[in-house]
Each structure stands twice: as structure tokens, then as C-alpha cells.
Amino acid sequence: MSRNSNKVWVTMKRIFGNAFILPMLLVVMPGAPSRSIAAESMSVSHALDVELGYSGRGVTYQDGRNVGSIDELATDVKYVISPQITNDLLLRVGADWERFAFDTSQTGALPDILQHASAVVGFDYQVADQWLMRTEIQPGIYGSLAQIGWRNVDAPLFMGAVYLKDADLQWFFGLRVDLRSQYPVFPALGFRWKYADDWTLNFQLPKPRLEYDVNDNLQAYLGAGVKAGTFVVGEHFGDTHGIPALNNATVDYTDVRLGPGFAWKVLPTVTLEAEGGYVIYRTWDFFDKNVRLDSHPAPYFQLACHARF
Amino acid sequence: MKRLSTFFIMWLCGAVAAAAPSHASDPLENLKKFSDFQKIDVKRLLEGEILSQRGPLMNFPNGISIQMSFYVPIPPDEVFKRQQTWDPTRCSSLKIYASSGLSRPCEPKEFKKLRFDPREHPVKWLLEKTLAAASGKADLNLTRSEAHELSACARNETSPDAISSCWAKLLFARATTFQLKGLGGILPYDTDEDFLYPAVQLRTMLQEQGKIIQEFAPLLQKTGMLGNDTEVSSLQPLYNWSFFDANHHATLNLGAVYKLAVGDHYQLLDIDYYASSTYYAAATLYEIWPIHDGKKTGSLVWRGDFLAAPTLRYTKGIERIAYGVIMIQEVKKEIRCFLDDIRTRP
Numbered sequence: 001m002s003r004n005s006n007k008v009w010v011t012m013k014r015i016f017g018n019a020f021i022l023p024m025l026l027v028v029m030p031g032a033p034s035r036s037i038a039a040e041s042m043s044v045s046h047a048l049d050v051e052l053g054y055s056g057r058g059v060t061y062q063d064g065r066n067v068g069s070i071d072e073l074a075t076d077v078k079y080v081i082s083p084q085i086t087n088d089l090l091l092r093v094g095a096d097w098e099r100f101a102f103d104t105s106q107t108g109a110l111p112d113i114l115q116h117a118s119a120v121v122g123f124d125y126q127v128a129d130q131w132l133m134r135t136e137i138q139p140g141i142y143g144s145l146a147q148i149g150w151r152n153v154d155a156p157l158f159m160g161a162v163y164l165k166d167a168d169l170q171w172f173f174g175l176r177v178d179l180r181s182q183y184p185v186f187p188a189l190g191f192r193w194k195y196a197d198d199w200t201l202n203f204q205l206p207k208p209r210l211e212y213d214v215n216d217n218l219q220a221y222l223g224a225g226v227k228a229g230t231f232v233v234g235e236h237f238g239d240t241h242g243i244p245a246l247n248n249a250t251v252d253y254t255d256v257r258l259g260p261g262f263a264w265k266v267l268p269t270v271t272l273e274a275e276g277g278y279v280i281y282r283t284w285d286f287f288d289k290n291v292r293l294d295s296h297p298a299p300y301f302q303l304a305c306h307a308r309f
Numbered sequence: 310m311k312r313l314s315t316f317f318i319m320w321l322c323g324a325v326a327a328a329a330p331s332h333a334s335d336p337l338e339n340l341k342k343f344s345d346f347q348k349i350d351v352k353r354l355l356e357g358e359i360l361s362q363r364g365p366l367m368n369f370p371n372g373i374s375i376q377m378s379f380y381v382p383i384p385p386d387e388v389f390k391r392q393q394t395w396d397p398t399r400c401s402s403l404k405i406y407a408s409s410g411l412s413r414p415c416e417p418k419e420f421k422k423l424r425f426d427p428r429e430h431p432v433k434w435l436l437e438k439t440l441a442a443a444s445g446k447a448d449l450n451l452t453r454s455e456a457h458e459l460s461a462c463a464r465n466e467t468s469p470d471a472i473s474s475c476w477a478k479l480l481f482a483r484a485t486t487f488q489l490k491g492l493g494g495i496l497p498y499d500t501d502e503d504f505l506y507p508a509v510q511l512r513t514m515l516q517e518q519g520k521i522i523q524e525f526a527p528l529l530q531k532t533g534m535l536g537n538d539t540e541v542s543s544l545q546p547l548y549n550w551s552f553f554d555a556n557h558h559a560t561l562n563l564g565a566v567y568k569l570a571v572g573d574h575y576q577l578l579d580i581d582y583y584a585s586s587t588y589y590a591a592a593t594l595y596e597i598w599p600i601h602d603g604k605k606t607g608s609l610v611w612r613g614d615f616l617a618a619p620t621l622r623y624t625k626g627i628e629r630i631a632y633g634v635i636m637i638q639e640v641k642k643e644i645r646c647f648l649d650d651i652r653t654r655p
Contacts, residue, residue, distance in 0.1 A: 042366050045626030082626045087365050090626055124627040129361060130634060132627065164631060166638045167556065197430035197557045216448065268623040308625065 043084040047094075051076040051304040055255070055279045058298030060108060063291065067108030070295060072255075072279075073101040074227060074302075080120050094120040096138060098229065100253060108293055109241040110284060114231045114253055116142040122158075133161040142180075143232040151232045151248055154180055168194040172204050181230040182252050182287040217265040223275070225257040225302075249286045256281040257300055273304040336574070336598030336609045343524035344611055345376050354380045354609070355602050357648075359641055363633035364613075370622040371589065372514040373629070374615045375637050379644055381608040383651060385575050385597040388608045389568060391651060392577075393547055400646035404554035406432070411548035415484045420477035423552055425469040425559075432469075435559040438586065439463045439472055449586050450498040450505075455479060476561060476585075480550055483583050484563050488548065492533050495582050498589065507582055507590035510617040515592060521613055525594055528569040528576040534592075544569060561585040574598040588618035614640055 057069035080094030099115035118140020127133050139155035141148055156178035163171040174188035190204040200211040202221075209223030230252050238246030259277010266272055282295035337349055345362040354360070357380070364374030381388050397405045406429070407422040425432050438449050443460035451459065462475035486494040492511075497504035512534060515522060522529065529535045531544045546565035553560055563583040569576045577595035584590065592615045600609040616636065624632055 042368075042370050042625055042629070045629075047626070084366060084626070087363065088630075090630070124630070126363075126630055126634070130638065132631060132634070134627070162631075164634045164638065166642070167635045194557075197434075268620070308623070308628070 045082045045084075045090075046307070046309050047078075047080045047082070048307040049076070049078045049304070050306075051302060053300055053302035055257075055282075055300040056298045057103070058279065058282060058295035060110070060282075060293055060295045062108045062110075062293045065108075067110070067293065069103075070108075070110065071103045071298070072282075072300075073099075075099045075101075078120070082124070088126040090124040092120060092122040092124060092134075092136060096120055096140075100227075100229075109238075109243050109246055109286070109291055110293060111144065111231075111233050111237060111251065113144055113146075114229065114251070115145055116140055116154075116229060116231065117145060118142070118155075127161070130164045131161060132164065133159070135159050142230060144234050144237075147234045149235070154178065154230065154232075156181075156230070174205065178230050180232075180250050182285060211263075219263040219265075220260065221263065221275075222260050223258075225275075226254070227257075228252070228254040243289075243291060245289050246286055246291060249289050249291075252283075252285045252287060254281070254283050254285070255279050257302075259300070261302075269307055269309045271306045273306070274302070275304075276301040336600055339524075339598070340378065340596075340609070340611055343520040344378070344613075346378055346611075349378070351600075354378070355607075359644055361637045361641065363630070363637065366629070367514065367517050369510075369513045369517060369617075371510065371617045371619065372517070372615060373618070373621055373633055373636065374514065374518070374613060375633060375640065376611070376613045377637070377640060377644065378609070378611045379648075380600065380602075381597075381610055381648065381651065382602070382605065383608065384606045385573075385599055385608045388597050388610065389575060389577065392647070393566070395647060395650055397551075397643070397646065399650070400643075402642050403646055406552045406554070406559070408551040408553075409549065411484055411550060413488050413545075413548060415481065415488060415548060417477065417481050420480055420550065423473050423477050423480075423550075423561075425473040425476075427469045429554075429559065431554045431557050431559040434557075435561075435585070436469060436472055439475070440467070450584060450589065451479075452496050453499045455496070456499070480561060480563060480583075484548060484550065487563065487565065487582060492582070505589060507584075507617075510590045511580060511582075511592050511615070514615040514617055518613070518615075521594065524596070525576055525578070527571065528567065528578055528594075531569060532567045532578055534578065534580075555584075555587040558587050560587050588616055591616045612640075 051074070053074040055072040055074070057071045060067050060070045076098040078094065078096040080092050082090045082092050084090050095118070097115070097117045099113065101113050102110055118138040120136060120138055122134065122136030124132065124134050136158045137155050141152045142154040143152040156176060158174070158176055160172065160174040165171065170192045172190040176186040178184060188205040190208065192200065192202045192204060194200045198213045202209045202211055206226040207223055209221040211219050211221045213219050230250060232248060232250050233246060235248050238244040238249065257277060257279050259275055261273055261275025263271050263273045277300060278297045279295070279300050280297050284293040286292065337351065340349065341347055346360055349360065360378040362376045364376060367374065383391065393410070397403050397408055407424070409419060409422055411419050425436060427433050427436060439459060440463050442449055442451060442456040449456070459475055459479055462478070463472045483496065486496065492508040495506065495508050497506045515529070515534060522535070544567045546567045549564045549566070551562050551564070562581045562585070564579060564581045567578040575597045577597070579593040579595070581591040594613045596611045598609045599606050614636070621632070
């Protein structure tokens with residue numbers, strides 16, 4: 001009975017955790033485009049990104065031992081307001097909430113929820129004629145929000161620079177610094193190359209894509225997506241999963257998706273995306289405790305809404 | 310008496326010197342007065358550097374501006390002549406399919422070079438949009454009656470040559486009206502929301518540029534750009550049309566270039582008073598001063614580009630900055646092609 005009620009609670013938590021987005025969207029979205037048109041000032045911009053994804057069951061192994069099939073609900077909501085301070089400098093202030101909910105009815109050392117709620121503080125700056133840079137720090141709570149302690153506080157830093165060669169070719173350089181991660185400094189290199197009138201190779205992490213413009217408002221793409229984060233699990237997580245060493249342990253979560261999708265510009269300010277495919281790589285790595293879980297590939301489907309106003 | 314005459318000569322010299330800047334001023338000082346370039350290294354300009362600066366955010370949401378300054382190794386009057394005779398289609402990076410001057414009054418045969426090649430993807434886009442023009446949702450800048458006429462003409466015979474003739478008729482009609490009535494004669498674009506007047510777009514953008522307006526006041530007043538639509542230009546412009554790839558869309562435009570000699574230098578206003586799509590209107594102001602490099606007389610050129618485009622209304626923040634940076638790169642390409650042409654065809 002208690003196991004059943006626990007399962008219901010977990011299911012409810014997974015579903016209602018995501019349902020929280022709906023009222024938030026209803027509050028933010030309706031006013032967005034019309035407000036920007038009404039306002040004469042162009043000096044403040046807003047960016048709202050919402051993603052909802054479901055990955056089907058993938059057989060998961062903990063250090064080689066089958067711990068069952070795990071599915072996943074992933075949610076990400078990020079809002080950033082960006083006032084222009086000078087001709088070359090824009091501030092970035094906002095909030096980000098990302099949540100991975102896993103079906104943990106199996107026997108593995110798997111957290112049921114990994115999430116972070118963080119502020120976004122940073123700036124965009126034109127450093128030179130053809131160089132723009134972005135620096136962003138996301139201080140917040142990383143782990144299970146049910147048990148908040150100092151160990152959950154983290155502040156990963158993201159730095160990026162873009163070299164704008166011309167309208168068709170741009171180079172990207174990025175750096176993620178998270179001192180808690182197994183890889184505290186993670187560099188990235190990318191480019192966006194519109195090599196034909198309809199085709200663009202948009203090789204930017206975390207979402208490299210090959211894009212095809214079906215028409216002015218619809219784009220088809222074949223892309224990859226990397227979702228990653230460093231979290232701290234609860235103080236009794238290890239006890240309840242039979243490995244006491246995992247109490248308050250740090251886990252690096254990474255998944256890599258691959259699949260086709262569509263991006264539809266419903267309004268000049270709003271783009272909707274739908275994509276599906278396979279999660280080809282998924283791992284929970286308690287790297288400093290030598291415990292690691294890996295999943296076999298599993299199908300996924302994702303919806304996203306990106307608004308710029 | 311001698312003291313008095315000395316005083317008179319000194320006063321006269323002072324008066325002449327005070328008046329001089331408007332005609333034979335130091336070009337660098339003049340440039341600093343109204344432009345965004347406050348530090349200018351002449352040596353680097355002479356070596357071929359092109360100075361560039363993104364303009365500040367405009368209150369006008371559709372507008373964006375940039376400023377550039379560069380050296381051209383020929384005198385100012387030659388620069389103007391070369392600009393008018395230069396064939397930009399020779400420079401492939403500019404993606405210009407055809408370009409030509411127009412006489413006054415213009416004649417239909419002057420649009421003969423307009424040929425649509427459907428193998429070019431941007432041209433195919435324009436062909437499709439032309440056939441859909443009557444729907445009013447074709448992203449083309451037309452009046453409602455133009456849209457219907459163009460669509461009917463294109464549907465009558467759907468070959469690319471026939472459709473290019475339909476466009477030639479439309480351009481001829483617009484160019485003729487402009488030659489007769491000036492800025493006040495430019496037909497508006499019929500958009501979903503309202504009528505959009507290219508002349509209003511140009512004026513609104515320029516009116517935000519206080520120092521530049523002051524510098525170019527004589528030219529802008531003579532062209533009627535600062536007044537209202539009832540004012541006709543007292544300067545006779547040179548007319549032209551172009552067919553080019555703008556952001557992967559084949560675009561047609563009609564332009565006019567006004568020139569005014571101010572003492573030893575020139576001011577130019579180059580406007581695109583009609584664009585078939587992608588943008589609404591554009592204006593480029595030039596000031597060209599003589600500058601001496603040893604025994605040679607070259608030209609110091611300042612140009613300010615002002616562009617009104619529908620997408621800019623929705624392009625904010627870092628994306629708008631990037632738009633400005635890319636616009637600078639595209640204009641630099643054009644300047645480099647022009648300078649290469651001067652070097653290779655002296």
C-alpha cells in the first residue's frame with residue numbers, strides 16, 4: 001500500500017511539477033508581443049524559452065548491473081530581461097528553472113528528481129568590431145529542492161564569444177565553468193554557416209543542427225541536443241539507496257539526443273519547436289564516489305517555445 | 310592711420326578665417342564634429358583601413374544606422390563619377406544580378422537587363438511571391454492595385470521572362486512617378502496593418518540624427534528630405550535601379566542620388582525609395598573631402614547608412630547589435646569592391 005501511494009505521489013509530483021509551467025506561460029505570454037509593439041523604446045529586450053520533453057524507457061545499468069528501465073520528463077523554463085546600458089553593453093537578468101524527473105521505481109541509485117532554480121546575471125558586450133561576448137552566472141539551488149542546504153548552492157559560469165564574419169558565417173567559442181563538476185572547465189567551439197540559400201549548418205552547442213528552410217516561417221532540422229548539469233542529492237539519498245556514501249553526493253547528469261524536428265515561426269517574436277528521436281547517451285555519474293548509471297538509447301519527444309520581444 | 314589699416318586687415322583676416330570652415334575646413338575636424346568618429350588615425354586610413362561604427366538605438370523601431378569612413382586615392386569629383394559609372398555586378402560577393410542608370414524621363418527599354426533566372430534560389434523565391442502577390446500575404450512591398458496587376462500579369466504568362474517584364478512595367482511606373490513628383494509621389498506599401506510610406510520611413514530615421522542633419526542641412530533641404538511631401542527637390546538627381554540578393558531573397562530597388570558641391574567638397578544623398586521586399590527604404594549620406602597624401606590628392610569619405618526594415622521591429626538586444634555588426638561587414642564588402650575597381654581600372 002505504502003509503495004503504491006508512494007508511486008502515485010511520485011507520478012503526481014512528476015506531472016504537476018511540469019504543470020506549474022502552464023500558469024506561468026499564461027501570465028507571461030499574452031502580454032508579450034503586443035507590449036513590445038506598443039512600447040516605443042527598443043532598449044529593453046525579453047527572452048523566454050520553455051522546453052518540455054519526454055524520454056521513453058531506456059534500460060539502465062548501474063556499474064554494469066541492470067536496474068530496470070527508466071523514463072524521464074524534462075522541463076526547462078528560462079526568462080531573461082536585457083536592458084541596453086550603452087551602445088555596446090546589455091545587462092542580462094533573469095531566472096532559470098530546469099527539472100529532470102525520473103521514474104525511480106527500480107532498484108538503482110537514481111534520484112527521482114534533479115533540478116535547479118537559479119538566477120541569471122550577466123551581460124552581453126561588443127568587444128571589438130566583429131566580436132560579441134556573453135558572460136552569465138547562474139547562482140542558485142542545484143539538486144533536490146525538497147532539501148535545501150548550502151551544499152545545494154552552486155553558481156556555474158558561462159562565457160561565450162562570437163566572431164561575426166558576415167551574414168552567412170559566424171564562429172562561436174564557449175566555456176562552462178562549474179567547480180563542482182567532474183569537468184570543472186568545459187570548452188566548446190561552434191559555427192553557424194549558411195552554406196546554401198536553404199541550408200544552414202548551425203553547429204552550436206548545446207544544440208548543433210543542420211537546418212533546412214522550408215519557407216520563410218518553417219524550418220526543418222536534424223539536430224542533436226545536450227542536456228547536462230551538476231547537482232547535489234539529498235543528505236539521506238545514499239541511506240535510502242543502500243549506498244551511504246552517496247549521502248549529499250554530487251552527480252553529473254548528461255544526456256545527448258539526436259533527431260529531426262520542426263521550428264515554426266508563428267509570430268515574428270515567437271517560434272514553436274517540435275522534435276523527436278532518440279536519447280543516444282544518458283548517464284548519472286557520482287564521479288567522486290565511483291558510482292555511475294548509464295541508459296541504453298530510448299525514444300524522446302520534445303516541445304519548445306522561444307519568444308523574443 | 311597705419312594702425313587702423315593694420316587693425317582692419319587683421320579684422321578682415323579674422324572674418325575670412327571664421328567663414329572658411331564651411332568651404333575649406335580641415336576635413337578631419339569637420340568629420341569629428343558631426344560623426345561618431347572622435348579619434349581618427351590618418352595614417353591608417355591612408356593604408357586602407359575602413360573605420361566603422363554602429364549607430365545608437367533609434368526610437369524608430371524599424372530603423373538601424375551605421376557610419377563608415379575611408380580613404381579613396383582619387384579626388385572627390387572623380388569619386389562621384391566613378392561611383393556612378395562603377396558596375397557592381399562585376400563584384401560577385403555583392404550578389405548583384407543587374408544594375409543600371411535611368412535617364413529622365415526614363416524609358417521602358419532601360420529595364421531590359423532585368424532577367425529572372427529561376428535556377429537562382431533567391432530569384433525562385435521572388436517568382437513564387439510574385440505569383441502569390443494578389444493574396445496580400447506575399448511579403449512584397451506593393452500597393453493593393455499593384456499586387457493585383459502584378460499577380461494577374463504573372464499568371465497570364467508564367468515564364469520567368471514574362472514575370473520579369475511584369476516587374477519592369479511596375480518599376481517603370483514607379484520611377485516615372487518619382488521623376489515627376491519626387492518624394493511626395495512615392496506610392497505607399499499596403500501592409501496588413503496600414504499603409505507604409507517609404508519617404509516617411511526615411512525622414513523619420515534621418516530626423517533622429519541631430520548632428521548629421523545639421524551637417525547635411527543644405528543638401529537635405531534641397532532634396533525635400535527634411536520637409537514634407539509637397540516640397541519638390543531643387544537638385545536634379547541621378548536615377549538607377551538594381552536587382553540583387555538581399556538576405557537570400559531576390560530584391561528589386563529604385564534609387565536616386567543627389568549631389569551638392571559645398572566649397573571644396575561634396576555631399577551626396579543616395580536613397581532607395583522603393584524596395585520590392587526585405588526592407589522598406591534606405592538612405593546613404595556621403596561627405597567627400599579632398600585630402601592630400603604627399604603630392605597626390607585623394608578623398609576622405611564619410612558615409613552614414615540608414616536602413617528601415619520590417620524585421621528590425623522585432624530584433625532587439627544582442628540580436629540587434631549583431632544585425633548592426635553584420636550590416637557593417639556587408640557595407641565594407643561594397644566599399645572594398647569599389648576600391649578594388651579603382652585600383653584595377655585607374
